[in-house]
Amino acid sequence: MNGSADSYLVTAAVVALIIVRQLKVRPLREDTPVVLLGILTVLGVAGLVFGVTSVTKLHPVAGGAVALLLLSLLVAVGFGVVRAMTVRVWREPDGTALRQGTPLTTALWVAAIVVHFALDAWIDHVDRGGALGPATVYLYIALTLGAQGVVLRRRLPGTAPALARWRRTL
Numbered sequence: 582m583n584g585s586a587d588s589y590l591v592t593a594a595v596v597a598l599i600i601v602r603q604l605k606v607r608p609l610r611e612d613t614p615v616v617l618l619g620i621l622t623v624l625g626v627a628g629l630v631f632g633v634t635s636v637t638k639l640h641p642v643a644g645g646a647v648a649l650l651l652l653s654l655l656v657a658v659g660f661g662v663v664r665a666m667t668v669r670v671w672r673e674p675d676g677t678a679l680r681q682g683t684p685l686t687t688a689l690w691v692a693a694i695v696v697h698f699a700l701d702a703w704i705d706h707v708d709r710g711g712a713l714g715p716a717t718v719y720l721y722i723a724l725t726l727g728a729q730g731v732v733l734r735r736r737l738p739g740t741a742p743a744l745a746r747w748r749r750t751l
Contacts, residue, residue: 588715592694595722600690603682609670609733611678618727625720632716636708646708650717653700657721660693661728668729670736678737697721 636642667685672678701714708714 588718589698592698592718592722596690596694599722599726600682600687603668603680603686603690606679606681609678609680609737610730611734611737614730618723618730621719621723621726625717625723628716628719632713635712635716640709642713643708646704646713649700649704649707650713653697653704653714653717653721654724656696656700657693657724658728660689660696661725661730662732664689664693664725665729665732665736668733670733670738672738676739680733693725 633642636646664686667683667689669681669683670678697718701717704714705712
């Protein structure tokens, strides 16, 4: 198995774990899960540095590849925002905040990863070598999870008029 296939398998396993967890009824943290997002962000930045280094050993990073990379990260945020709107959020009578993903949440996770892999391939095609595209997967996941979490917490009943708070973020 080559490194690219390994990367896809690891990514699929991480996303499968995330999807399984999101489909269960779970407490919704009202603060940011700093540890998970921190680990993913550190891995993502390290991956980005590795990706840029793998390309610059061959030639300067192409402007088109940088634009596609930025597009990929914006797409991650967009998927997180949209996906958050598909998750059920509510408060129990005792005030406990709960959340549960839906089948549409799962479909959007799968679509987000497929789009990321497609953009990875496009980035590497434009850049003619290196591993810049696949090296950004953890940063992509950190951004999409972070965006989803922000929108979920803003939608939580009892924190403020949910729709009004969400509109202010746009």
